[in-house]
Amino acid sequence: MQIPAPFDYAKATSLDDAVALLSRYGEDAHVIAGGHSLLPMMKLRLARPDWLIDINDLHELDFIRREGDVLVVGALTRHHTLLESEEVQALFPIIGDAERVVADPIVRNRGTLGGSLCQADPAEDLSTVCTVLGAEAVVHGASGDRVLSMDQFHVGPYETAVAFDEVLTEVRIPIRPRSSSAYEKVERRVGDWAVAAAGASVTFADDGTLADVAIGTTAVGLETRASAAEAVLRGKVPTEELIAEAGRLTGEAVDPMADQRGSVEYKRHLANELTQRTLRKAIARAQGQEA
Amino acid sequence: MLVTMTVNGTEVARDIEPRVLLVHFLREELGMTGTHWGCDTSNCGACVVQLDGTPVKSCTVLAAMADGHSVKTVEGLAEGGTLDPIQQGFMEEHGLQCGFCTPGMMLTTNALLKENPNPTETDIREAISGQICRCTGYATIVRAVQWAAEHPAGGDAAAAEAGTEASVAEPEKEVAGA
Numbered sequence: 001m002q003i004p005a006p007f008d009y010a011k012a013t014s015l016d017d018a019v020a021l022l023s024r025y026g027e028d029a030h031v032i033a034g035g036h037s038l039l040p041m042m043k044l045r046l047a048r049p050d051w052l053i054d055i056n057d058l059h060e061l062d063f064i065r066r067e068g069d070v071l072v073v074g075a076l077t078r079h080h081t082l083l084e085s086e087e088v089q090a091l092f093p094i095i096g097d098a099e100r101v102v103a104d105p106i107v108r109n110r111g112t113l114g115g116s117l118c119q120a121d122p123a124e125d126l127s128t129v130c131t132v133l134g135a136e137a138v139v140h141g142a143s144g145d146r147v148l149s150m151d152q153f154h155v156g157p158y159e160t161a162v163a164f165d166e167v168l169t170e171v172r173i174p175i176r177p178r179s180s181s182a183y184e185k186v187e188r189r190v191g192d193w194a195v196a197a198a199g200a201s202v203t204f205a206d207d208g209t210l211a212d213v214a215i216g217t218t219a220v221g222l223e224t225r226a227s228a229a230e231a232v233l234r235g236k237v238p239t240e241e242l243i244a245e246a247g248r249l250t251g252e253a254v255d256p257m258a259d260q261r262g263s264v265e266y267k268r269h270l271a272n273e274l275t276q277r278t279l280r281k282a283i284a285r286a287q288g289q290e291a
Numbered sequence: 292m293l294v295t296m297t298v299n300g301t302e303v304a305r306d307i308e309p310r311v312l313l314v315h316f317l318r319e320e321l322g323m324t325g326t327h328w329g330c331d332t333s334n335c336g337a338c339v340v341q342l343d344g345t346p347v348k349s350c351t352v353l354a355a356m357a358d359g360h361s362v363k364t365v366e367g368l369a370e371g372g373t374l375d376p377i378q379q380g381f382m383e384e385h386g387l388q389c390g391f392c393t394p395g396m397m398l399t400t401n402a403l404l405k406e407n408p409n410p411t412e413t414d415i416r417e418a419i420s421g422q423i424c425r426c427t428g429y430a431t432i433v434r435a436v437q438w439a440a441e442h443p444a445g446g447d448a449a450a451a452e453a454g455t456e457a458s459v460a461e462p463e464k465e466v467a468g469a
Contacts (some may be wrong), residue, residue: 001315001328001331002331002332003308003310003311003312003315004310006308006309006310007309007310007311009309009353009355011292011355011358023317028297032353032356033350035352035353035356036333036348036351039351039352039353040332040333040351043331043332051452052353054353054355054356056356063421103333104336104337104420104421104422105346105417105418105420105421106339106347106348106399106421106422107333107348107351107421108347109345109347110347110348110351110352190420190421191334191420191421
């Protein structure tokens with residue numbers, strides 16, 4: 001029987017209460033939302049907080065709303081809610097692509113967007129999604145809000161810029177005309193972590209060239225975007241040759257580790273192939289075709 | 292810490308350690324062993340219960356997180372001696388072999404049918420994709436859910452009941468005749 005080591009527990013009644021509790025109990029306190037990443041780690045003693053601050057009652061962090069040309073998603077939004085939102089699917093099909101492969105439907109009932117991002121697992125899908133969408137993370141502490149780009153937010157594997165006495169409150173995703181996005185993942189079975197995954201977001205200019213391209217990968221050791229691959233496509237009319245070149249450069253840029261999920265060569269191949277597929281799909285979607 | 296929740300319509304309160312998981316709370320504090328404890332790693336889904344009507348893996352939820360909420364376990368599926376259609380469906384279509392995954396499967400598909408009364412086979416397989424049947428019995432589980440969808444509670448439940456009685460009664464008649 002796996003049970004976590006002993007800890008103390010408090011239910012936060014408001015965002016300020018959560019911040020106050022985190023400040024009071026210090027670095028050994030940990031926020032718990034869905035708990036579907038944290039509790040398994042606590043059972044294995046990979047995480048051993050002295051205090052858990054439960055934010056599940058902070059319903060003000062569970063929302064999806066449009067503010068002009070920004071879609072704002074509360075950190076406590078469950079994966080299931082994101083997957084069910086027609087507005088989200090229409091604006092950012094990459095979110096649906098990724099959410100469909102986040103664990104399994106029952107885990108998605110509990111797990112949250114903010115929890116996934118704060119866990120910062122290298123094999124976690126939504127960090128890649130938010131990165132290629134150019135999202136910003138809003139972090140709340142005693143002195144107010146900080147707005148961070150995903151690069152600033154994501155410090156490294158299992159590490160974010162959220163301080164011990166701060167809470168991620170929302171993710172702000174810019175809505176761009178003539179743009180679309182896609183995500184593709186290879187996993188061994190339903191609910192498993194990615195062997196490899198890739199996400200792409202494209203924005204067309206009026207003349208049919210690509211005004212902007214963002215390519216990101218999951219679980220293959222590339223923390224930043226695949227900038228060399230993006231440069232191949234930016235400012236060009238996309239062709240099969242350019243997409244193939246972007247895939248090849250992404251396969252070169254990644255730095256995967258061999259493990260039970262596959263060899264380095266296999267993962268580089270996946271990064272290449274999945275990048276091409278997501279680019280094709282994102283481009284087709286932006287052009288009004290369903291890939 | 293004192294935890295109060297409604298389990299199958301009855302309010303329960305227990306003084307527990309914060310680290311007690313919901314699955315252990317149900318089994319050990321309440322003695323409700325219908326909720327099975329399987330892989331312990333949020334994979335197998337044997338421990339699925341409904342939390343406020345939503346299926347969750349109770350090995351990955353703290354009992355403290357269910358404080359103030361309502362939980363439904365397999366013990367709460369039948370209402371007043373009448374089986375839930377999904378329970379009846381698992382019987383009719385033999386949606387089990389060893390039965391270990393069955394309580395979790397039934398709570399997931401009971402919730403599915405509330406949201407989607409006419410699921411396709413794909414919908415059903417998607418809904419149970421986070422649950423493992425080691426007997427490879429998915430085909431009959433799918434048929435059990437389809438049976439339940441065709442026999443909703445309060446709809447032709449009476450007919451379903453009559454059908455069950457007949458199927459039970461018939462062999463008895465044969466025995467009586469023999």
